[in-house]
Amino acid sequence: MKTSKPNALQIWKQVEDVLVPRLRLSVKDRAVYSHLLRHTRLEGKRQLQFSIPRLSRAVRLSERPVRESVRQLVWHGVLRLVRRSKQGHVAEVRLPDEVRAARPRRVDHRELARHRAASFEQADFFASKPLRQSIHTRESGSCFYCLRRITPTVKCLDHVVPSVRRGRNSYRNIVSCCLECNSRKGERNATDFLRWLYRERHLTASELSSRLRALDALAAGKHRPRVGAAVIPLPRQR
Numbered sequence: 001m002k003t004s005k006p007n008a009l010q011i012w013k014q015v016e017d018v019l020v021p022r023l024r025l026s027v028k029d030r031a032v033y034s035h036l037l038r039h040t041r042l043e044g045k046r047q048l049q050f051s052i053p054r055l056s057r058a059v060r061l062s063e064r065p066v067r068e069s070v071r072q073l074v075w076h077g078v079l080r081l082v083r084r085s086k087q088g089h090v091a092e093v094r095l096p097d098e099v100r101a102a103r104p105r106r107v108d109h110r111e112l113a114r115h116r117a118a119s120f121e122q123a124d125f126f127a128s129k130p131l132r133q134s135i136h137t138r139e140s141g142s143c144f145y146c147l148r149r150i151t152p153t154v155k156c157l158d159h160v161v162p163s164v165r166r167g168r169n170s171y172r173n174i175v176s177c178c179l180e181c182n183s184r185k186g187e188r189n190a191t192d193f194l195r196w197l198y199r200e201r202h203l204t205a206s207e208l209s210s211r212l213r214a215l216d217a218l219a220a221g222k223h224r225p226r227v228g229a230a231v232i233p234l235p236r237q238r
Contacts, residue, residue: 014096032069040093051088134225144175
């Protein structure tokens with residue numbers, strides 16, 4: 001089956017720069033494919049009949065690795081097995097830009113958004129300085145509990161649900177507060193601590209109500225800190 005002869009230099013560039021790295025072809029896979037490519041598409045033919053012993057001698061490899069490479073190339077779609085018999089194989093050899101598995105994937109923006117949302121929810125906000133700082137920035141320089149303005153020397157992060165009670169390092173469970181509130185709260189529940197602050201007259205009735213509403217909103221994920229996309233990496237795709 002005759003076909004037009006492609007530009008050989010361009011084809012080899014595509015093989016080395018695209019096909020091999022994207023499909024992670026081994027040196028043996030590359031040797032087998034290069035031989036088949038030279039004797040088909042670069043000569044204006046689409047198909048080739050060959051036997052494993054004859055191909056092994058041509059690429060100077062033993063039969064077993066050559067057979068495995070042929071299987072790999074067929075699996076990746078680099079070769080399309082047309083016929084197999086005792087006389088050998090008849091296969092269609094594909095050019096790099098004809099191999100579907102080697103083409104760049106289209107970005108599904110909706111899927112990407114779902115992955116980013118999942119990454120944000122799973123992120124450890126104690127893991128890096130930018131993430132920790134995003135919590136402080138979210139509270140606008142005030143203690144989440146007593147509402148006093150805090151300086152950099154006395155600000156810290158606190159778990160709403162204490163870590164000893166399996167409180168996570170999620171943005172839903174971490175707030176910026178002053179060292180004094182952090183020390184006084186200890187392992188208490190945040191709701192109980194806020195009510196204690198009210199009883200001790202550190203908060204007014206309206207401030208207590210606003211803090212309790214803020215706790216509910218925080219748990220519901222309504223107080224997301226602003227974080228750059230590069231700070232929270234996407235989960236690895238399997």
